[in-house]
Amino acid sequence: MSTVDVKTITLNEVLFQDDLIIDVRSPAEFAEYHIPNAVNIPLFSNEERAKIGTVYKQKSQAEAIELGVSLYGPKLPILYQKVKSLKQKKGESRIVIYCWRGGMRSKTVAGTLGLVGIDCFQLVGGIRSFRKLTQDRLDAESKRERKYIVIAGHTGTRKTEILERLQGEGFPVLDLEGLAAHRGSIFGHIGLTPNSQKQFEYNLTKRLEELKDADTLIIEAESKRIGHIIIPEFILAGKENGIRIELDYPFWSRVEHIYKTYKPEKNEEAINEAITKMNKFLSYELKQELDKLIEEKEYRIVFARLLEYYYDPRYSHSSHTYQSDAIHLSFESIDEAVEKLKMMILRYL
Known part of the structure; x- marks a missing residue:
């Protein structure tokens, strides 16, 4: 031969x-x-x-x-x-x-x-x-009509964790950040190995196949990109037209969640690099304060300042672009959020 x-x-x-x-x-x-x-x-x-x-x-x-x-x-x-x-x-x-x-x-x-x-x-x-x-399957999915329930909320409201709990209980969750292996923000890659666009799209088609019998999908309110991943247009359209549930979580609880997620004691260098990339969006006074806080390793206060002066204003601006009002859900713990969400979602499935 x-x-x-x-x-x-x-x-x-x-x-x-x-x-x-x-x-x-x-x-x-x-x-x-x-x-x-x-x-x-x-x-x-x-x-x-x-x-x-x-x-x-x-x-x-x-x-x-x-x-x-x-x-x-x-x-x-x-x-x-x-x-x-x-x-x-x-x-x-x-x-x-x-x-x-x-x-x-x-x-x-x-x-x-x-x-x-x-x-x-x-x-x-x-x-x-x-x-x-993979591309053919995504094209076929883009032509399918499904309803969307969109879980929204400020940075740090534990949306991904809540979606993981719902998915574990059999709800039709499409965890886009999980499929991308990226948390979405400029810090989103820290502690993870993000997927390529090609790998993300394969993961997406695989999950959509698992949810082939679901007429409604539950997603997080993502922007057009998760890190370097581009979200397909049909999902973005579903997000814009979907039923939006806005999670309200106490400010300092959000700070603590971010601190525990990114672990400054292990990822200090990566966090500082990410903050440096944000400098052009921050005021001179805020940059000066952050530099001092980083030097003192006061990362809870660092995250609090970034939420207050960067992430929250940006989120408020983007939330005004939606066509419909959101249904608000306030919670103090993950268990409370999951139980309340399940009751809301079951009305629409």
Whole structure:
């Protein structure tokens, strides 16, 4: 068998739970987005892939291929052992190899493994075919009519925590921040590893599929972006036209929640960097005060000042853009908020 005699498989034929799916792209490509349950056995490291790309652009395709072959050759024994070990654990499962678009990387690996007796399939279209499937599902969802219940409230009102509780009790919650792995504010990435746009959209389609029988979705009142993630237009439209429930939580309780969430004792440097990025939006007097408070490590007061002079005014301004009035819900504890919300929501489901 030569390396060109490679069997192929389409995405519709892949058994995502049963097949041994191997992603041969670089670790960075894999981290950004990959097929569920795939195992990353990279043909090239991040640095090697970048070097090959540079040679391709600055010199020629032929020289880039030569460099790729020279880098790939010494890795064959390790690649073989890794795939052999995985196959032994998976038993009789088929092996599906993919790269970016079903091109040279996956074909090379599948063909080489075939030569040494490991039967493989190359995924037609690579990860791009999986990406297209996600986009098609989002397009279909955008044409579906659903009602939305929108949970709103100032920064620190524990909206995400409340939504998680509701989801755990079986309510049709679409936790956008959870799907993005980002809390939404300029501090939102701290302590988390945010997802890429592609990974977010896959997570979104997966959750929407789980909620396929729900005529109403419960979401948080997000802006157009969560960090670097762009929210689909159909969700934003649902938010604008949805039933809005405004959570009212005591100011100092909000401060304490923010303090416990971001843990200044562990994340002081990241918090200070985020505040620095906000400087252009803050008055000179406030910046001076914050600098002094940070120096004294008075982070509860720091968060209080940011709520009072930055987040709360911005929220008040944005809340005036809604077409309808909100239903207000005041609470002192999470348990109280969840029980009150459940009673409200059940009127509309």
